[in-house]
Amino acid sequence: MGFALICFISGLIGGLVLAPADYQQGDSFRIIYIHVPAAWMSLFIYTFMAINAAILLIWRVKISEIIIRSSAILGASFTFLALATGSIWGKPMWGTWWVWDARLTSELILLFLYLGFIALQSAFEDRRIAAKTGAVLVLVGVVNIPIIKYSVEWWSTLHQPASISKLDAPSIHIDMLIPLLLMAIACKAYFFSVMLIRCRREILAYESNTAWVKETLIRNGDHT
Amino acid sequence: MTSLSMFITILKCDMLLAYRNRHDLINPLVFFIIVMVLFPLALGTDSALLQNINVGVIWVTALLASTLSLDSIFRSDFEDGTVEQYTLANQSLILIVLAKITSHWLSFGLPLIIIACSIAAFLSINIHVISTLFITLLIGTPILSLIGSVAVALTIGLRGGMLLSLLILPLYMPVLIFSMLAVNHASENLSVEAELYFLTGILVLALTLAPLATAASLRIRLS
Amino acid sequence: MIEWLAMGGYGKFVWPAYAIWLVVIVYNYVSAKADEKKYKHELIKRLRLK
Numbered sequence: 001m002g003f004a005l006i007c008f009i010s011g012l013i014g015g016l017v018l019a020p021a022d023y024q025q026g027d028s029f030r031i032i033y034i035h036v037p038a039a040w041m042s043l044f045i046y047t048f049m050a051i052n053a054a055i056l057l058i059w060r061v062k063i064s065e066i067i068i069r070s071s072a073i074l075g076a077s078f079t080f081l082a083l084a085t086g087s088i089w090g091k092p093m094w095g096t097w098w099v100w101d102a103r104l105t106s107e108l109i110l111l112f113l114y115l116g117f118i119a120l121q122s123a124f125e126d127r128r129i130a131a132k133t134g135a136v137l138v139l140v141g142v143v144n145i146p147i148i149k150y151s152v153e154w155w156s157t158l159h160q161p162a163s164i165s166k167l168d169a170p171s172i173h174i175d176m177l178i179p180l181l182l183m184a185i186a187c188k189a190y191f192f193s194v195m196l197i198r199c200r201r202e203i204l205a206y207e208s209n210t211a212w213v214k215e216t217l218i219r220n221g222d223h224t
Numbered sequence: 225m226t227s228l229s230m231f232i233t234i235l236k237c238d239m240l241l242a243y244r245n246r247h248d249l250i251n252p253l254v255f256f257i258i259v260m261v262l263f264p265l266a267l268g269t270d271s272a273l274l275q276n277i278n279v280g281v282i283w284v285t286a287l288l289a290s291t292l293s294l295d296s297i298f299r300s301d302f303e304d305g306t307v308e309q310y311t312l313a314n315q316s317l318i319l320i321v322l323a324k325i326t327s328h329w330l331s332f333g334l335p336l337i338i339i340a341c342s343i344a345a346f347l348s349i350n351i352h353v354i355s356t357l358f359i360t361l362l363i364g365t366p367i368l369s370l371i372g373s374v375a376v377a378l379t380i381g382l383r384g385g386m387l388l389s390l391l392i393l394p395l396y397m398p399v400l401i402f403s404m405l406a407v408n409h410a411s412e413n414l415s416v417e418a419e420l421y422f423l424t425g426i427l428v429l430a431l432t433l434a435p436l437a438t439a440a441s442l443r444i445r446l447s
Numbered sequence: 448m449i450e451w452l453a454m455g456g457y458g459k460f461v462w463p464a465y466a467i468w469l470v471v472i473v474y475n476y477v478s479a480k481a482d483e484k485k486y487k488h489e490l491i492k493r494l495r496l497k
Contacts, residue, residue, distance in 0.1 A: 016451075028457035057440070077471050088464040092457055098451055112394040119390055123382045132270040132444040135376045136390065137473040140374055140437055144395050147426060155405060190472065194479050201483040217491050 004193055007186030014179030031089040033179055037187040039082040039103075042110055043073035045191065050142040053135035063199075064208070065131035068138065069121060070198035074191055078116035083107055102156040106149045113141045127206065230315045231323045233357060238327035249331055252293035253339055259285045260343055279357055279407045280349050282340050286361065287368065287396050292391045293332045296370040297324055304379045308446055317439040325373045326369070333365035356410035360403035363423045363439065370427075370434035373396050377441040 015033035049071050056064035086104060087097045098104070117134055124130035207213050242249055246316075263281050264274060301307045310320045340361055344354045375391040408418035 011449075019425055022481060030458055030461050031464045034465060038468070060474065076473060077475055079469055081471055084467050085464040088467075090458050092460050109394050111395060112390075116394065120378065123379070123387055129444060129447070132447075133441055136374070136437055136441045136444065140371075140395065140433075143429070143433060144398070147398045148394075148430075151401040153423070155401045190476075191272055194476050197476075197479040197483055201479075201486050204483075204490060208493075212237040213490070214494055217494060 004186050004189035007182050007189060011182030011186050014175075015180060028089065029176075030086050031137045032154065032176075033183050035082060035085040035089060036180060038078045038183045039107065041186055041187050041191060042075060042079035042082050044188070045071050045078060046110065046113070046138070046142065046145070049075065049138050053138040053142075056132065056135045057139070065128060065135075066199050066202045067195065068134055069127070069131055070195045070202055071191075072114060072117050072121065072134075073198075076118060078109065078191075079107060079114055080110040080188070083111060088096060100156060102149075102153040105150045105156065106145075107154070109146070109148050114144075118140075127202075132186075151208065154163050227315055227319050230313075230321060234320060234323040235327050235330075237400055238324065239330060241328065242331035248296065249335070252289045253331060253335055254286050255292060256289045256336060256339060257343070260289065261389060274347070275349075275401050279344065279349065279411075280354065280404055282344060283358065283360075283364075283400055283403055283407075286340060286365070287393065287400060288338060288389075289336065290332065290365070290368040290372060290396075291392050292385070292390070294328070294369070295316045295385055295388065296378050297328050297369075297373055297376050298380050303344040307380075307442055308404065311443055311446055318435045321373065321377075321438045321442070322435045325369050325438075327368050328373070329369040333361075335360045336365060350411065350412070353407060356407050356416055359408050359420060360423060363420065363427050364403050367399050367423070367427050367430045368396060374434055374437045374441060377438045377445065380442075399423065402426070403410075 011033065016030055049068050052064040052067045052071075055061050056068065083104065086107070090099060090104075091097050120137055121130050121134055125135070164196055204213060260281065263277070267273060267277075298307060301310070311317055313320070337358065341354055341358050344357055349357075372392050375388055375395070379388050379391065402419045402422050406416040406423070409416045409419065
């Protein structure tokens with residue numbers, strides 16, 4: 001968490017203070033430093049969950065169950081952030097909060113996939129069955145994501161051509177790129193540290209009847 | 225018992241059950257027609273507007289009706305323990321699942337296609353568009369049954385059909401997109417081949433992977 | 448400073464975006480921490496009662 005914090009702060013200073021304003025979009029482009037890392041994270045976390053789902057279903061590694069369950073809410077948060085900041089960015093750029101642009105739409109569908117997973121998790125009493133059914137759902141989703149992405153892209157290019165090309169920055173100035181990368185690293189570090197906190201709690205719940213949990217708790221309980 | 229005869233036996237049994245419980249079979253279809261009626265009531269009888277949206281309405285309604293009907297694929301089998309027997313059977317569970325999906329499509333998808341196309345004709349949609357609608361439904365509804373079966377297997381025995389629709393509808397979106405693109409192209413007299421190829425591709429993919437995933441989730445649910 | 452806050456006229460878009468982002472990020476961290484702590488206390492209580 002300390003590492004994430006350092007990267008966040010340096011990334012934010014670099015992005016908000018040091019980086020020059022974009023010649024087309026002025027200072028509004030500074031939303032990129034939270035929008036793009038959030039969008040990257042939303043995909044990264046889903047892939048991460050899918051890999052763990054495969055590990056869980058093939059090798060039945062118990063820790064993967066816990067990781068999947070702990071990651072989902074963070075993935076949903078980042079997806080929500082990507083959408084929210086994207087739409088706030090869109091207001092001055094496009095003039096409206098929402099356009100049916102390919103990337104926004106597929107990001108929205110990704111949010112639905114996350115929400116479906118979370119809903120499925122809360123529907124079960126038994127954590128282990130919940131995690132395994134969730135794993136199947138994530139794998140089905142991961143097969144679908146490329147199809148969804150491709151179909152949505154096709155659909156939106158036919159419906160409204162290239163209104164988003166302003167966002168496509170093919171070459172990005174180095175002073176803008178460094179803070180962006182810092183923020184991306186920070187988001188990754190943040191995700192892993194929060195996920196591990198959630199994992200700790202889940203492991204305690206899984207193992208609440210074992211001797212080591214008792215010992216650890218009593219030992220920690222004494223000096224807190 | 226060979227795999228094929230097992231497949232046919234289950235299919236026959238399910239079709240017979242569907243025929244005996246005709247009222248269950250008719251419900252989603254009545255739902256389909258009712259929703260179709262809601263749109264003119266809500267939007268007024270402006271025929272130009274309705275003309276523009278009615279094929280889209282047909283497809284969206286088909287998606288909704290399919291989520292409602294899917295619940296019945298495994299429900300009764302799960303409740304009376306038949307699913308458990310399937311997993312114990314000396315046959316591939318994937319094949320059994322495929323038989324269940326096929327029977328669902330025969331008892332739901334096929335009547336839906338007929339009704340949708342007759343409604344389309346009733347709404348005086350151009351015949352070229354209707355034929356495209358027919359083809360997209362013919363390729364699309366099996367995909368709906370296949371994808372849906374996975375979600376049903378995951379949520380079986382849980383309360384609330386809301387969860388099921390929440391899981392299924394995002395996965396249905398590509399089918400909807402390609403079908404509607406094809407229909408829109410047809411109404412502008414453009415080629416629809418590309419979209420139909422894509423739909424068929426999705427169908428093949430779903431046909432290979434969905435029974436696998438359904439079988440896996442049934443096993444998980446029973447473990 | 449004021450000029451920087453104005454963000455060339457885009458301040459009213461940039462800062463809310465950052466605010467939402469900060470709220471979600473902090474909330475996720477704090478809720479995870481709090482949840483863990485609460486659960487630990489619960490467990491300790493349960494184990495002592497036995």
